[in-house]
Amino acid sequence: MTALVFLDSDFPAGRIADAATAQLSVLDQGVTRGDGIFESALYSRGVVRKLDAHLARMRVSASTCDLLIPHEEDWRTAIKTAVAAYDAESPSEEAVVKLVATRGTEGTGHGTSWVMVSPAPELGxxxxxxxxxxxxxxxxxxxxxxxxxxxxxxxxxxxxxxxxxxxxxxxxxxxxxxxxxxxxxxxxxxxxxxxxxxxxxxxxxxxxxxxxxxxxxxxxxxxxxxxxxxxxxxxxxxxxxxxxxxxxxxxxxxxxxxxxxxxxxxxxxxxxxxxxxxxxxxxxxxxxxxx
Ligand SMILES: Cc1ncc(COP(=O)(O)O)c(C=O)c1O
Missing domain, CATH: 3.20.10.10 (D-amino Acid Aminotransferase, subunit A, domain 2)
Incomplete structure (x- = not known):
């Protein structure tokens, strides 16, 4: 199971969405140009490990790419929502918390940001x-x-x-x-x-x-x-x-x-x-x- 939460100003706790159905515009520059940034953190024993360091690096990546991304507190809130949704469905020993921020759909002037939580790959x-x-x-x-x-x-x-x-x-x-x-x-x-x-x-x-x-x-x-x-x-x-x-x-x-x-x-x-x-x-x- 993958829990998916979009950062959306109309939803203070983040907007929960279905990761198994289409959610993203084909015009999103994250898709058409790979223009965006991400972080992958490990969620284990109820803790998102090194979250401060991941959020700090994401800020630097955003600044390097001249990308406007949501505030840190909004990421923390969305992560909390996503992790709770994940735990409710399929608690596993280890999960990956992925944060993604793209330049968004061309012409809209705002980016697309989401949090995804899914089981950690067995191979690793x-x-x-x-x-x-x-x-x-x-x-x-x-x-x-x-x-x-x-x-x-x-x-x-x-x-x-x-x-x-x-x-x-x-x-x-x-x-x-x-x-x-x-x-x-x-x-x-x-x-x-x-x-x-x-x-x-x-x-x-x-x-x-x-x-x-x-x-x-x-x-x-x-x-x-x-x-x-x-x-x-x-x-x-x-x-x-x-x-x-x-x-x-x-x-x-x-x-x-x-x-x-x-x-x-x-x-x-x-x-x-x-x-x-x-x-x-x-x-x-x-x-x-x-x-
Ligand atoms: C190119 C590259 N270097 C280094 C790392 C290790 O970074 P971290 O320890 O923050 O996961 C990653 C992680 O995915 C990576 O993609």
Missing amino acids: RKQRESGVSVIFLDRGYDSRVAERAPWLLMGAKTLSYAVNMAALRHARKLGADDVIFVSSDGIVLEGPTSTVLMAHRDGDTKRLITPTLETGILPGTTQGAIFAAAREAGWELGYGPLTPQDLLAAEGLWLVSSVRLLTPVNSIDGTAIARDAGLHAELTAMVDAIA
């Missing part, structure tokens, strides 16, 4: 346990493009995910589970739906490293929450630039995201990646504690 939950095989793929631009070309909307979570989905299909055709994008000048970027996280142990020192945001990657809310917890726990934190060779030499490598959480990388392009069980257990506990 399996991959947290099994880990994933990954391939490096060229993203087709260099690591300095964000500062040079702001119209590429780098760092915004836009609806235009066709390239990301195509990269995943490409990986699956080659027998792999997932992708790590590399820039044309050889710098590690991110996964199509995840942030790259790498760990090293050096005597008593534990170090966590993630690619630098200057490459134009999406600022991951999961990576942000893990870094905050790791800092508290005394880990050293670092930000790239990272090369593919750096990742191959890691003592632990993960793809992290809000719904799939902490997913270990087993191999890249067929080369096995080490997994320090102690580091993995510590990071898993940090992720479990994220509210």
Whole structure:
């Protein structure tokens, strides 16, 4: 079951709609141009995890895209309505709360915004346990493009995910589970739906490293929450630039995201990646504690 709630000024708590029937104009620019933004959060044990961080990132995405979106309080209200509707119908252990805001139907001057709650995909939950095989793929631009070309909307979570989905299909055709994008000048970027996280142990020192945001990657809310917890726990934190060779030499490598959480990388392009069980257990506990 999917619960669907539109943000609508005529409905203070949000307008509940039927996700199984047509709801959106074919003229909506979210549909015709992929012109809009979104967020995906995890709903588990009665809590939408990291909601503040998702709403904050959505504000930044909206500003990057010059998109007017509803106020934060309206999103919170609609989310509450959607989650209650979902729980009433099909309470499941984990669900995805998706927030979407498009530029709306051309000529109307106002956007379309909705909240959707649906069961979390089974595959992602399996991959947290099994880990994933990954391939490096060229993203087709260099690591300095964000500062040079702001119209590429780098760092915004836009609806235009066709390239990301195509990269995943490409990986699956080659027998792999997932992708790590590399820039044309050889710098590690991110996964199509995840942030790259790498760990090293050096005597008593534990170090966590993630690619630098200057490459134009999406600022991951999961990576942000893990870094905050790791800092508290005394880990050293670092930000790239990272090369593919750096990742191959890691003592632990993960793809992290809000719904799939902490997913270990087993191999890249067929080369096995080490997994320090102690580091993995510590990071898993940090992720479990994220509210
Ligand atoms: C391109 C990209 N990078 C990183 C992430 C991870 O972000 P978060 O941890 O906020 O889910 C996502 C999430 O979907 C993503 O699509």
